[in-house]
Amino acid sequence: MSRIVLDSVTKQFPDGTTAVQSLDLEVGDGELLVLVGPSGCGKTTALRMVAGLEEVTSGSIYIDDRPVNDVEPRHRDIAMVFQSYALYPHLSVYDNMAFSLKYRKVAKSEIRQRVAEAARILELEPYLARKPRQLSGGQRQRVAMGRAIVRQPRAFLMDEPLSNLDAKLRVQMRAEIAQLQRSLGTTTIYVTHDQTEAMTLGTRVAVISGGVLKQAAAPQELYRRPANLFVAGFIGSPPMNLVDAAIERGDGGLTVVFGPHRLGVPAAVIAEHPALERHIGGQIVLGVRPENLHDAALVHDSDPAAIIELPVRLREELGSEVHIHGAIGTAAHVSGSESDDVHSLATMVARMDPRTAIREGQTARVQVDTTALHFFDRATGESIRR
Amino acid sequence: MTAAPAAPAGPASAARPGGATPPGHGWAASRLRKKMSTWVLFTLMVIVAIVMLYPFWYLVDNAFRSPGQFDRQSGHALSGWKELFANLPVGSQLINSTLVCVAAIAIILVVSTTAGFAFAKLRYRGSGTVFLLVVSALMVPLQSIIIPEYVNLAKIGLTNSYAGAVLVYAALGTPFATFLMATYYRGISDELIEAAVIDGLGYERTFLQIALPLSLPAIATVTVLQFIQIWDDLLVGLLFLPASQRTITAGLATLSAGRTTSIPALMAGSLISALPAIGVYLIFQRHLVKGLTLGMGK
Numbered sequence: 001m002s003r004i005v006l007d008s009v010t011k012q013f014p015d016g017t018t019a020v021q022s023l024d025l026e027v028g029d030g031e032l033l034v035l036v037g038p039s040g041c042g043k044t045t046a047l048r049m050v051a052g053l054e055e056v057t058s059g060s061i062y063i064d065d066r067p068v069n070d071v072e073p074r075h076r077d078i079a080m081v082f083q084s085y086a087l088y089p090h091l092s093v094y095d096n097m098a099f100s101l102k103y104r105k106v107a108k109s110e111i112r113q114r115v116a117e118a119a120r121i122l123e124l125e126p127y128l129a130r131k132p133r134q135l136s137g138g139q140r141q142r143v144a145m146g147r148a149i150v151r152q153p154r155a156f157l158m159d160e161p162l163s164n165l166d167a168k169l170r171v172q173m174r175a176e177i178a179q180l181q182r183s184l185g186t187t188t189i190y191v192t193h194d195q196t197e198a199m200t201l202g203t204r205v206a207v208i209s210g211g212v213l214k215q216a217a218a219p220q221e222l223y224r225r226p227a228n229l230f231v232a233g234f235i236g237s238p239p240m241n242l243v244d245a246a247i248e249r250g251d252g253g254l255t256v257v258f259g260p261h262r263l264g265v266p267a268a269v270i271a272e273h274p275a276l277e278r279h280i281g282g283q284i285v286l287g288v289r290p291e292n293l294h295d296a297a298l299v300h301d302s303d304p305a306a307i308i309e310l311p312v313r314l315r316e317e318l319g320s321e322v323h324i325h326g327a328i329g330t331a332a333h334v335s336g337s338e339s340d341d342v343h344s345l346a347t348m349v350a351r352m353d354p355r356t357a358i359r360e361g362q363t364a365r366v367q368v369d370t371t372a373l374h375f376f377d378r379a380t381g382e383s384i385r386r
Numbered sequence: 387m388t389a390a391p392a393a394p395a396g397p398a399s400a401a402r403p404g405g406a407t408p409p410g411h412g413w414a415a416s417r418l419r420k421k422m423s424t425w426v427l428f429t430l431m432v433i434v435a436i437v438m439l440y441p442f443w444y445l446v447d448n449a450f451r452s453p454g455q456f457d458r459q460s461g462h463a464l465s466g467w468k469e470l471f472a473n474l475p476v477g478s479q480l481i482n483s484t485l486v487c488v489a490a491i492a493i494i495l496v497v498s499t500t501a502g503f504a505f506a507k508l509r510y511r512g513s514g515t516v517f518l519l520v521v522s523a524l525m526v527p528l529q530s531i532i533i534p535e536y537v538n539l540a541k542i543g544l545t546n547s548y549a550g551a552v553l554v555y556a557a558l559g560t561p562f563a564t565f566l567m568a569t570y571y572r573g574i575s576d577e578l579i580e581a582a583v584i585d586g587l588g589y590e591r592t593f594l595q596i597a598l599p600l601s602l603p604a605i606a607t608v609t610v611l612q613f614i615q616i617w618d619d620l621l622v623g624l625l626f627l628p629a630s631q632r633t634i635t636a637g638l639a640t641l642s643a644g645r646t647t648s649i650p651a652l653m654a655g656s657l658i659s660a661l662p663a664i665g666v667y668l669i670f671q672r673h674l675v676k677g678l679t680l681g682m683g684k
Binding site: 073082 | 575577578580581582583586587588591596599
């Protein structure tokens with residue numbers, strides 16, 4: 001059981017690229033922290049620095065309050081699960097799991113007992129004598145987990161351990177890893193580029209982009225109160241609709257204006273976002289989650305001040321829901337440095353009830369849940385709150 | 387590829403006299419083409435095999451003739467063998483060859499596996515340049531450096547001894563072996579090495595416990611190639627070894643240096659000297675193929 005702290009950790013490669021920039025992060029005892037971000041964002045480099053596979057350029061890493069910058073990987077007492085599983089191909093499943101214990105001079109009887117226990121938990125008992133090449137992808141993944149478990153390390157480090165599995169198996173293994181981590185209570189850092197994996201697994205999720213920590217919070221907090229445009233656009237599927245908008249003072253309150261559309265901002269929302277006042281007459285970025293856009297025809301007491309009309313470009317049937325892509329009549333928000341990462345289209349996507357009668361080519365009357373609007377500073381990309 | 391004559395497909399074949407095209411005609415034509423090209427290839431390979439095997443047959447056939455029978459090219463006798471054993475210490479020369487081969491290959495393997503692993507997995511400043519230097523040594527022909535090499539070894543008193551020949555063979559074989567091993571180790575994923583490091587092994591033990599067992603095919607390849615090269619080498623054996631320590635190949639060369647040369651005796655000696663190389667090849671053949679095609683795909 002242990003605590004891992006990254007104190008303004010920076011990694012710069014010899015070619016000058018900065019992979020991680022003064023990263024501050026704390027992983028509590030028994031916590032499962034997920035590092036998530038697009039590929040090349042520095043999340044794997046951060047994990048490798050904790051493992052000791054990459055040197056830290058500046059800053060410090062602590063495992064249980066002990067600085068480990070200069071400690072060799074083998075003396076950090078951590079176990080790592082690799083994307084490729086990295087099983088020793090010439091050793092049997094049993095020997096793969098027992099490998100590190102043998103070199104740590106654990107008694108033979110204890111090795112046997114620990115491997116048997118891990119094999120039981122992971123349902124690997126029938127395969128102990130097999131070589132990795134004789135196993136399926138899911139079984140190999142389990143052996144990689146088993147190799148980490150038998151060590152009883154201070155922490156697990158997992159680098160995209162599910163990305164080589166097919167979609168169905170990935171969902172199953174995701175649940176298994178979550179259960180296993182909770183029952184063992186071992187501090188874990190888990191790296192993934194898949195936001196669903198991040199949200200479902202993490203006690204806390206740290207979103208990283210361009211080597212910089214964008215936000216670290218519990219999954220719900222991250223979803224409900226994204227701290228900036230990057231997190232808003234990255235977490236959620238389909239992603240949050242982001243449009244350039246203006247704030248105006250209307251009769252008795254504030255109004256958000258984007259293209260031909262006007263939305264009244266409820267008093268409760270203004271109270272929650274006092275900083276909005278400072279942006280009156282100025283430009284902001286408005287964020288609306290797809291599930292906060294409803295078919296006005298299906299809403300009982302629809303509010304005329306919160307209805308916008310969108311020409312429908314596309315209707316996507318998903319069975320349990322319908323995605324309506326409506327043209328917003330103005331340019332979608334594109335932020336300079338993040339334009340590649342943030343999903344920006346000149347349409348708004350609404351996740352609607354499957355009973356909706358809205359069809360392509362029609363103009364949809366869309367009820368916006370104005371209590372769930374997000375506002376961002378257009379210059380800084382930060383959320384406008386206090 | 388050989389272009390086998392085949393019926394043109396498509397509309398042209400449909401217009402042929404004889405009427406309607408049966409369904410699946412295009413498929414049949416392509417199968418015919420494939421069959422024809424297989425036959426052409428097979429015939430070519432048989433011709434190449436005959437060209438390669440005929441000298442070997444000639445060697446075996448004439449090893450069992452007397453000089454007279456060799457001239458007439460008829461009849462068989464064992465006189466060539468008697469002459470060979472009377473004029474050449476075949477047994478001790480085979481032992482000499484084996485000693486030199488084993489010692490040189492041992493050195494080559496130790497150096498090339500460790501150096502190859504270091505080049506592939508322990509990247510350090512300037513390692514690329516060093517690797518390039520090692521590989522460039524591949525391009526230096528033996529004949530161009532053999533005299534300086536002789537002078538160097540003479541200065542430290544290593545000529546006329548096994549040690550001198552072994553060192554020269556090792557030095558000549560190591561660059562290629564290192565290149566091959568480094569290529570092989572590059573094919574082993576970095577994550578596997580890192581997993582071992584995290585599991586508690588230092589780089590030395592990672593090499594011994596993980597990398598070395600995984601590189602057995604490459605080691606077999608190096609062993610076979612170097613064995614054939616060293617066993618068959620004449621120049622180094624003649625230059626660096628005294629008469630009492632000559633290898634079989636060098637010994638055979640002296641056999642033909644007399645005023646009259648008995649071809650059957652020479653053939654018998656050549657046959658004996660060829661057998662160990664063939665044996666080693668057959669033993670390691672399966673690994674050899676695996677090793678030579680490494681890195682060609684998944």
